[in-house]
Amino acid sequence: MKLQFFNTLGRQKQVFEAIAPHKAGMYTCGQTVYDYPHIGNMRTYLFEDFLKRILMYNSYEVTHIMNITDVGHLVSDADEGEDKMEKGSARTGKSVWEIADYYTKAFIDDVKLLNIIPATKYTKATDYIKEQIDMIKCLEDKGFTYITSDGVYFDTSKLSDYGKLAQIDVEGLEEGKRIEFSAEKRNKTDFALWKFSPKDTKRQMEWKSPWGIGFPGWHIECSAMSRKFLGDTFDIHCGGIDHIPIHHTNEIAQSEACTGKPFAHYWLHGAFLEEDDGKMSKSKGEFLCLKTLTDKGYSPLDYRYMCLGTHYRKRLLFSWDVLDSAKNSFNRLKQNIIRMKEENAPGKSGEQDRVNLYKSDFLESVNDDLNMPQALAVTWEVVRNTGISDKNKLELIYDFDRVLGLELKKFVDESRRGQISWAEFEIPDAPIKQGIPSEVLELINKRAEAKAAKNFKLADELRNKVRELGYVIIDKKGGVEVKEIKN
């Protein structure tokens, strides 16, 4: 099946056609680094990772740019409220720059833990102030801006198709419903491109510009940085669903007004992770971080697996039950892989048709707008299918894992190590290199006799002796398995 995505622009599934053959340019809205990312944030980055891996699985070379918003923006257009960066600074006593560095690092740590392929480049907003100013100049030259007492604004009435992404009914918007109305704005949808620093206070982050000292508006960084690294028009732009009406709508307005060309061809948006009381949000104070999960004994990949279980365009209600369910299922998948690796029955002839069928089932699932739950179901069908050999199963599963990203090829078998508690030693992965020494073999046989005679005390003693000699005995159905302990 051809690769297709649900495009927010037009609200329908479309076959993906890249601008350049076999290449895909992708821009994803990243983190505002004033606090730790919560697992809801990470859900979106996981969805984008699935997308990127699917592109790669389809042999696209992906250039992925993700912004790091390290500049604070005011809470509202009316120049009131607090700047999140400055607020974080006041809270911790660190400078805004230190805050940004610290939380950027925290974000990158989570990315790694979740086995998310890093972006080709992470672009920090403060590194590209010049590009942002240049773009505002471009808009000014073309007559899309006006200046008020507190900044430079974009006049949305100059753009005939403003709001096409969100299908906004401008008339129906009720500005001032939730925030103060800014009297100087010409249209309710107008937004700031550049904000002036308050006259009486000095901001930690501020820059000179043709319009006065200040800082960039909320949306210009994405337009400027995506243009610098991906060009005027690029393939895919992603973000959270909340960005559709404001942030992405305004990005499109700025970029298309400036370049006169279409901005991004495909817009994909991830739905929220929610809690019982609705959307997970930092402003509520308490929120779940990846560390909250790992502190409770879950692995980051348990969470990744959990996110694979629900389609990215559907909201997901977080609960510990759901995470437990994911963890159990993921463990079982790994146990199955261990078993397959151990038994590793060779492939039989005539299996290839079935193998190819599964492969195309998987491809069809992921290519159909990232149907990861379906892809996971195909993976399980492979695991359960008795018609193909372990060798072929493993090959298939490892291939699928290029998209799933669960590290199925190299995970450490933590679960089993913990479970065979009476053994008190690690079960080595490697098979025995040279034959088992006759001495050990003899003890193993004696133990088997003891077991048969139900003399378990003696059996356990013999097992310990074998252990001292460097071998592990594992009871299996129909006999024992012996492994060499690595030193």
Added chain:
RNA sequence: GGCGACGUACCCAAGUGGCUUAAGGGAGAGGUCUGCAAAACCUUUAUUCAUCGGUUCGAAUCCGAUCGUCGCCUCCA
């Protein structure tokens, strides 16, 4: 007030007109194996898709109404 999304078994969840009298996973139950624990494996779990009505030869899938849940219209994934 405007815009948008969703409601499938005990839980999560795919399916969006006939291939499906509904995938897959978790949990539960029963079983296999076992000296014991765990794991693993097997079997089992919705005549039904929020409710009601309509369209159709045929609907979980389309239309309408009702009920319920949620998001956006401030920054936010």
